[in-house]
Amino acid sequence: MMGDDSNKSGTPNSTQPPDKKRPIGRKQAKNKLKNGDSSSALQELLAMKEKEGKLKEERWRETKEIQERKLVFEERKLIWDQEQKIMFxxxxxxxxxxxxxxxxxxxxxxxxxxxxxxxxxxxxxxxxxxxxxxxxxxxxxxxxxxxx
Structure with missing residues (x-):
């Protein structure tokens, strides 16, 4: 029965996965956020700002197109009103x-x-x-x- 005790020991054997690394603590995580990963956060911020800029430009183009269509419609209506006055x-x-x-x-x-x-x-x-x-x-x- 001693063979059974060897499985319970702290030594890994071929059937058990290797021990995982212990997760970092809160203090270490805060220090890492302050010091280490600022470049990736900056990259994410820049990407988000670029995406917002593109969306803003697209909305501006759509608004401009709508305004141009409204102006064309109003111009046609004015011409039509003048023609109606002349014709009748x-x-x-x-x-x-x-x-x-x-x-x-x-x-x-x-x-x-x-x-x-x-x-x-x-x-x-x-x-x-x-x-x-x-x-x-x-x-x-x-x-x-x-x-x-």
Whole structure:
């Protein structure tokens, strides 16, 4: 039965795993944090700051794109509102030069809308006569839309 006592002894044999190293104490762990692993903590901090910077830049780009889309939408809405005013104003109540301007702008708006929808009827200027798409029609010294 002495062979059984040899297994209980402190000497390792081939069937037992080797003794593990004892974990460090609290005081040693604190000293290690203060002195030894500061470079890895600094690397982690730098990596985190870089990641935050990239996220911030991405959010800024997305915000900028949203603002640009809003501006384009508002611009289109303003143009549409002006076109609606021109298309539906009562020309019988306007002065002759403003009436001429409104009629020319109506023709230009109609031509551009027909062209945008797929080309127009018969090509050329869309069947409306001359080239009114230049936008160079001017009567007087200002924006005549205020009378509309």
């Amino acid at each position: 104003v009562d020309v019988n109540t306007l002065e002759p030069d403003v009436k001429t301007y409104v009629l020319a702008m109506r023709a230009q708006i109609t031509t551009s809308k027909v062209a945008a929808l797929g080309g127009g009827i018969g090509g050329g200027s869309g069947g409306y006569g001359g080239d009114l798409g230049s936008g160079s029609v001017s009567f007087g010294g200002g924006d005549n839309l205020s009378q509309i």
